[in-house]
Amino acid sequence: MPGNFLLQQAMDELGFTQEGLAEAVNAALKEGGQRDSVGERTVRTWLTGKTRWPQRAKRDALQAVFGRSTEQLGFTPPSAPDVPEDDVHRRRFCTAAGGTAVGITSPFLAARPAVGTTDVLRARKGLDALTALDQTRGGHAALERSALAGAQETLELQKRAATQRIRQRLFTVAADYIAAAAWSCVDAHQLGRAQEHLSEALRLAGMAQDTTAQMRVWNSTALLATQRHRYGEAVAAAQAAQATSITRRDPKFGSLAHARTAVAHAKSGDRQAALRSLGYAEDALAKATQQPRPGWVGFYGPAELQALAAIVHDQIGAPAEAEAASFRALAALPEQYRRNRAMATAYLALAQLHQGEVDQGCATTAAAFDLMAGTPLPGRLRVVLGDFHRALLTLAPTATAAREWEDRYRSEWSTA
Incomplete structure (x- = not known):
């Protein structure tokens, strides 16, 4: 007996297990005012092809879950038409499900598909x-x-x-x-x-x-x-x-x-x-x-x-x-990694300054500004450059390099 590969494919797309699909169908049945329910065994009969055409209420529930017609889910209607059902019962199911029937179309066909x-x-x-x-x-x-x-x-x-x-x-x-x-x-x-x-x-x-x-x-x-x-x-x-x-x-x-x-x-x-x-x-x-990881890391x-x-x-x-x-x-x-490189450059300048290399430290910060050229400096980078400026004024307040740095970068650093 051939299996229902279309149903299996639809389940895979939405991440359904057999148990999960049974739960979703039962929720749709309950929403539609039905007392019937399905279990994993029923889902297996759908997947194996043993059940080729579920009962109407279950078909409506499947359509609600997947947002697809029963035929699109791999089910085949019998050659004889369905036995007519109580129209009042049918309308009650449609109304309880929150839809308005148009002709003989199930309201579930217009339902928004489940997210998978x-x-x-x-x-x-x-x-x-x-x-x-x-x-x-x-x-x-x-x-x-x-x-x-x-x-x-x-x-x-x-x-x-x-x-x-x-x-x-x-x-x-x-x-x-x-x-x-x-x-x-x-x-x-x-x-x-x-x-x-x-x-x-x-x-x-x-x-x-x-x-x-x-x-x-x-x-x-x-x-x-x-x-x-x-x-x-x-x-x-x-x-x-x-x-x-x-x-x-x-x-x-x-x-x-x-x-x-x-x-x-x-x-x-x-x-x-x-x-x-x-x-x-x-x-x-x-x-x-090496293994798959979220992009942020x-x-x-x-x-x-x-x-x-x-x-x-x-x-x-x-x-x-x-x-x-x-x-x-x-x-x-x-x-x-432009921002990360600018941050590393700023910390390099700080390390050089803390070793007394005033001229070198001032020259290094130029690369940090160059790396972020064309975009405002991120606040975190401005904080590090502020630390550099304060250390510069403490270690070499009268040095030519310190005065030139302040003249050149203070406006850009403080307002970027």
Whole structure:
């Protein structure tokens, strides 16, 4: 007996298991005022072809679930017409289902199709575009707005999710969109809005039961706390990122969490803890293998770890090591990571300045401005350049290079 391959294909497109389809059909039957129900055994008879033409109520429910006619789902009507049914009963089913019958057409044919795997993949594509924009320009208001719009559209989709698994996947996508908006605010140094977005992203990640999304939120929370000079909170958030199960399953995520912890420890003045966490990050990254991962974590690898190591070393009073780490980061960072390269360049200039190399440090910052030419400087980069300016005035307030730097860059840095 041939199987019903069209039904199986439709199930695969929407991510249905046999149990999941039975649940969705039962929900449609209940919505239509029917007392009948189906189980996995019934679904198997549909898939094997044993049942070639389900009863009318079940056909209507299948059409409601898939948004396709019964024939498009691979079912074949018998040569004899259906036995007439009670018209009153038929109208009651149609009305209860929320549709208005036109002729003999089922109201379910006009129902909006359930949302499935294809829709999830389509919703996720927008995240890749936002990630690419962040890599080149950095955080800004338009990126934040686009991310929030993507989240709203995704949350509307989840209302029509075909299964609970699809709904959870859509919550993950929505959490990632909100996290992207939060990250844009962190990078733009819009700290209040960043916190609001992170709280919402963490809520959605919890509803999705997605530890990767949760880890992303805690990673950004640690960076946000560092920007706010709340270093104890930064350590706690970074350790929360470490505690997510994805860090145990994938060493790359574990490495990122340890690196973020190292920066938080360094900012809080705990030298030994910072170096220890940095060592853990290096060991974990050495164990990471190539495998599919969300696009947002694509920035992290040996180059970014070196960039974070530069921050740690400079913060704990080892500027020579920080300079070396910055050079290694810049040698490995891809060209398209324009904002990251500008950040690494600014930290390189700081490390040089902290070694007394005033002229070299001032010259290095020129490359940071050049890298972001044509777009406003992200707020986070302006903060680092502000740190450079203050250190410059402290170490060499009368130096010619310091005066020239201020004359050349202060307006661009402070108003960009």
